[in-house]
Amino acid sequence: MSRKPVFLVTGADLAPQALALLTDYEVVFAGKTPTEDDIVTLCRQHDPVAIIVRYSKVGAAAMDAAPSLKVISKHGSGTDTIDKAAAAQRGIQVKAAVGANAAAVAEQALALLLACAKSVVQLNERMHAGHWDKATHKSLELAGRTIGLVGLGAIGLRFARMADAMGMRVIGFDPYAKELPAHVQSVDLETLWRESDAISLHCPLTADNARLLNAQTLARCKQGVIVVNTARGGLIDEAALLEAIRSGQVRGAGLDSFAVEPMTAPHPFHGEPRITLSPHIGGVTSDAYVNMGVAAAKNALAVLGA
Structure with missing residues (x-):
């Protein structure tokens, strides 16, 4: 046989x-x-x-x-x-x-965005330690703010619908996307860096876009921008992101993927309160x-x- x-x-x-x-x-x-x-x-x-x-x-x-x-x-x-x-x-x-896995990854991106905007992790830790920060803490309201999406495939467009439902203005860059829905405005990358209050990456990693978010592009963003990455770690220059976080140029980052996986320990991101981490589980439901x-x-x- x-x-x-x-x-x-x-x-x-x-x-x-x-x-x-x-x-x-x-x-x-x-x-x-x-x-x-x-x-x-x-x-x-x-x-x-x-x-x-x-x-x-x-x-x-x-x-x-x-x-x-x-x-x-x-x-x-x-x-x-x-x-x-x-x-x-x-x-x-x-x-x-x-x-x-579009729904799963888009939901993880939204969770990380909200965690950054609402200080979910930090406030949880403070509460468990017995603190009550109501008089001193102010969260960021996302309604009316602009989210910039790099990549408008199945995941990016799913995330765009969620952001639109929350009252955010959605702009996006994707040279391959056709017939975008009315709630997504197509822009070039320069416009996206300049106008976004938050940026979420939803594109594949290629030789052309490695370290797309780096010291130069982060410097062109609004001060206090939020960065979310549920795509590939190689899209971000991790040392440049850490420096931008520490300088206040980036308000917070929610990261589900990293340049080296599993993430090395210790890692420069460890212990950084304004970086929220998950172990590349966006698509794992x-x-x-x-x-x-x-x-x-x-x-x-x-x-x-x-």
Whole structure:
């Protein structure tokens, strides 16, 4: 009896609803924190026809170790951990589960924005320590203020609807976005830096936009701007952001992604009261886990069935 073709998952699990779609295949899991070398070894061992990418990077070495590989399918929307140029050279398709985690990530961005504007974390800590700061604390009201969105894909537009519902003016930059809704005004980056009271990043990381938020661009922003990043850590020059926080140029930052992940400890951001941190869990909800798994499996199967 011939062996079933293999799907390699660069993680320890996949939603049952996704696995149910893959009964014609053998599914091999790489474990919780696979390295690039682990993935190369598994490719050499199992020669998968498809890889579903959850963690770690998939580069040319893995592709060369799997001559039967036809498709690399991302369990999520960001494909920066996949060497797309190498895949294209080898005729391997790269697919993303676009929009599968849009609600989850947009909600996390909103949570971080509100945490910064309303000092949620700091006031909670003060209250638990027995303080009552009502006479001395003033929060920032977001209604009537301008939010600038860099990236107007599924996540950015979902977040834009939330911001609009709160009475914020929404401006956005995305050279690829078409037919924007009436509540989103398209602007260039210079206008976005100049006019935004808060900035939220929702774009993929590319060679062109690495460290998009840096000392120069932060200096062009309004004093007291809030920065939210639920996209990719490489979009921000972390040293420049920390300096802008400490100088007061940036009022607060809510960050869910970092230049190096897992975040190194100790890290310069640790203990900084006006930086609110979460461990890249914007897209990690029970619903998004199912949606991303199913979309990743369907995307791969569509290529294999073509």
